[in-house]
Amino acid sequence: MLFKQQALLRQKLLVLGSLAIGSLLYLVARVGSLDRLQPLCPIDSRFGPHGQEEIPLRALQFKRGLLHEFRKGNATKEQIRLHNLVQQLPKAIIIGVRKGGTRALLEMLNLHPAVVKASQEIHFFDNDENYAKGIEWYRKKMPFSYPHQITIEKSPAYFITEEVPERIYKMNSSIKLLIIVREPTTRAISDYTQVLEGKERKNKTYYKFEKLAIDPNTCEVNTKYKAVRTSIYTKHLERWLKYFPIEQFHIVDGDRLITEPLPELQLVEKFLNLPPRISQYNLYFNATRGFYCLRFNIVFNKCLAGSKGRIHPEVDTTVITKLRKFFHPFNQKFYQITGRTFNWP
Ligand code: A3P
Numbered sequence: 556m557l558f559k560q561q562a563l564l565r566q567k568l569l570v571l572g573s574l575a576i577g578s579l580l581y582l583v584a585r586v587g588s589l590d591r592l593q594p595l596c597p598i599d600s601r602f603g604p605h606g607q608e609e610i611p612l613r614a615l616q617f618k619r620g621l622l623h624e625f626r627k628g629n630a631t632k633e634q635i636r637l638h639n640l641v642q643q644l645p646k647a648i649i650i651g652v653r654k655g656g657t658r659a660l661l662e663m664l665n666l667h668p669a670v671v672k673a674s675q676e677i678h679f680f681d682n683d684e685n686y687a688k689g690i691e692w693y694r695k696k697m698p699f700s701y702p703h704q705i706t707i708e709k710s711p712a713y714f715i716t717e718e719v720p721e722r723i724y725k726m727n728s729s730i731k732l733l734i735i736v737r738e739p740t741t742r743a744i745s746d747y748t749q750v751l752e753g754k755e756r757k758n759k760t761y762y763k764f765e766k767l768a769i770d771p772n773t774c775e776v777n778t779k780y781k782a783v784r785t786s787i788y789t790k791h792l793e794r795w796l797k798y799f800p801i802e803q804f805h806i807v808d809g810d811r812l813i814t815e816p817l818p819e820l821q822l823v824e825k826f827l828n829l830p831p832r833i834s835q836y837n838l839y840f841n842a843t844r845g846f847y848c849l850r851f852n853i854v855f856n857k858c859l860a861g862s863k864g865r866i867h868p869e870v871d872t873t874v875i876t877k878l879r880k881f882f883h884p885f886n887q888k889f890y891q892i893t894g895r896t897f898n899w900p
Pocket of ligand 1: 655746
C-alpha cells in the first residue's frame with residue numbers, strides 16, 4: 556500500500572516537473588521570438604512631439620530578426636512592399652583608415668536601432684570598374700532598411716584613394732564622413748601583419764617589417780611603403796578637405812574604441828544626430844578574445860572575426876622610434892586640423 560502511494564506521488568511529481576519545465580521552455584522561446592518578430596510600430600509614432608526620434612529598444616531586437624532575413628535575400632517582393640523597406644544610399648560612410656578599427660566601428664554602430672550597415676565593403680568609389688556601373692548599382696548593394704533608418708557603409712580604401720572625395724561629393728555633398736585612426740606606427744604594423752598573414756596563407760615568404768619600413772639606402776623611413784603612407788593621416792585628409800568642410804568629418808579614436816568603446820560610440824551618435832541608444836549593455840569584454848564583443852539582446856551576441864585583433868610581430872625598437880619621430884609633425888598637423896588631440900608619441 557505504502558509502496559503504491561509512493562509510486563503515485565513520484566508519478567505526480569514527474570508530471571508537475573515536466574509541466575514546469577515545459578512552461579519555462581515555452582516562455583524562453585516566446586520571449587526570444589517576440590523580440591525578433593514583433594513588428595515595429597508605425598514610423599510616425601516613433602517621433603516625439605519635438606520631432607525627436609524615440610526608437611523603442613524592441614526595434615533593436617526586431618532589426619536582428621526580420622531585417623536580417625531581408626538582408627539574406629529571403630524576403631519576397633510583397634514582404635518588402637508591405638514593410639515599406641527601401642535600399643537607401645548611405646547617409647554616412649566610414650572612409651577609413653584601414654586597420655584603424657573600421658569593422659568594429661561599423662558593427663558597433665549597427666547596434667543602434669536607427670542604423671543599418673552594409674555588411675560588405677562595397678568599393679564603389681575607389682574601384683573604377685564598380686564606379687562605372689553607376690549610382691543605382693551602388694544603391695542596389697545597400698541593405699534593406701526602414702525609411703527612418705540610416706545606412707552606413709565602410710570601405711577603408713576610400714580614405715587614401717585620389718578620386719574618391721570628388722566622387723562622393725558628386726553623390727551627396729552633405730554626407731557625414733567617419734574616420735577611425737590609431738597611433739600611426741601601430742596601425743602601420745597592423746597593416747603589415749594583415750599582408751604577412753595573407754602571404755603565409757599562400758605559403759609565401761615576405762620581408763620583415765623593418766626591411767619595408769626603412770629605406771636601406773638612406774636608413775630613413777621609407778615613404779614609398781604603403782603601410783607608412785597610409786598612416787600619414789593629414790596628407791590624405793587635406794585632399795578630402797578640398798571637397799568637404801571639416802565639420803562633415805568625425806574622427807574616431809581607434810585605440811580608445813578597443814579599450815573603452817562606449818564613449819567613442821556616443822560621440823558618433825551625437826555626430827550623426829542619433830538619439831543615444833547604444834549602452835554598456837550592448838558591449839561586454841570577452842577575456843578570451845581580449846576585445847569587447849557585441850550584445851544585441853539576451854539571445855544574440857557576437858565577437859568580431861579572428862582576423863580582427865591579430866598578434867603583431869615584434870618590431871625593432873629603433874625602427875619604432877624612427878617611425879614615431881617621422882609621424883610626429885604629421886600628427887601635430889592632424890590634431891590642428893581636426894581639433895582632436897591624441898596621446899600619440
Ligand atoms: P589588429 O588586428 O591590429 O589588432 P579594421 O577593421 O579597420 O581592419 O581594423 C582592425 C583592428 O580593429 C584590429 O587591429 C583591432 O585591434 C581593432 N579592433 C577594435 N575593436 C575591436 C574589437 N572589438 N574586436 C576586434 N578588433 C577590434
